[in-house]
Amino acid sequence: MEIDDKKESIQTKKQNEVETIIEVGKFYFLNQKFDEAIAEYRKAIDLDARNADAYYNLGITLEAISDQDGARDAFEKALELEPENKGAREHYDRLVEE
Amino acid sequence: MRQFAVIGLGQFGSSVALSLAQKGCEVLAIDRDQDRVDEIADQVSQSVTVDAADEKALHSLGMKDIDVAIVSTGEDIEASISIVLILKEIGVKEIIAKAVTQIHGAILKKVGADRVIFPERDMGERIAESLASPNVMDYSEISETHSIVELVAPKKFWGKSISDLKLEEDTKVSIAAIKRKVPVVTPEGETEFKEEINIRPRPEDKINRSDTLIMIGSFEGIQKVRGIQ
Secondary structure (H helix, E strand, O other), rough: OOOHHHHHHHHHHHHHHHHHHHHHHHHHHOOOOOHHHHHHHHHHHHHOOHHHHHHHHHHHHHHHHHHHHHHHHHHHHHHHHHHHHHHHHHHHHHHHOO | OOOOEEEEOOHHHHHHEEEEEEHOOOEEEEEHHHHHHHHHHHOEEEEEEEEOOOHHHHHHOOOOOOOOOEEEOOOHHHHHHHHHHHHHHHHHEEEEEEEOOOOHHHHHHOOOEEEEEOHHHHHHHHHHHHHHHHEEEEEEEOOOOOEEEEEEOOOHOOOOOOOHHHHHHOOEEEEEEEEEEEEEEEEOOOOEEEEEEEOOOOOOOEEEOOEEEEEEEEEEHHHHHHHHO
């Protein structure tokens, strides 16, 4: 029981850390510091490769700097992890159409 | 409101007819194939199944009130030439015709087409341009010597003002507009970007990392700019 609690606490801590990193990424993005935002989102993905939000935000940032291929791959990954992600779906469909 | 007629509802013709109709224009769509007409009938103002190369049939449609006729029976070369001739006789104000070869295009001009277009050739050129340099988002020739290009802002331009770039002096290429993706937060709290366009930017306007530039210039000038990293 104690081990389970410990595991859960580590998991929650990691989750919080990833969310904080994504928030930092968003801050950079909103300040048009695109390279810094990309570095943060990649850091979040390194910690949690199943985080659809990190991939979505990475996609938005890459698309903003016209890296269409990179953005498409990121949205595709976000959709793979979270098929109902509406934003990722809209961006992905538009990029595929282009 | 200007009235359009689209003659020949293949892939190109039907897409022209539908796009015009979606923009609220009056469109008369014509083809000799009933199925093609049926496919777009409820999306355009009027549609008719008729062989447009038949002079009497075309006269009977009251085409003289049409402002612009688009002849897109390109593959049937003989038919497209006849149709342009008949439309000219009827007195249609502007005739745009689709050609498949240079000679076909030259004949269409001779018999009265005001403008000849080569959609496949033009699309091929555009795709080649964007493949040859991935930072070219769009490209089209506006004359025999000049083109307009949409280019992702090269790294060398970031943070600089248009006057700092000295583009016009060095290459005679001018920046007609800047498209910028501006980061925003949606009401749901998601990050997004919206596209803003700055038409005829001022010399002191600065280029951003997230900009694409719409530039006009000679082929040589544009080529020089595309070489800038």
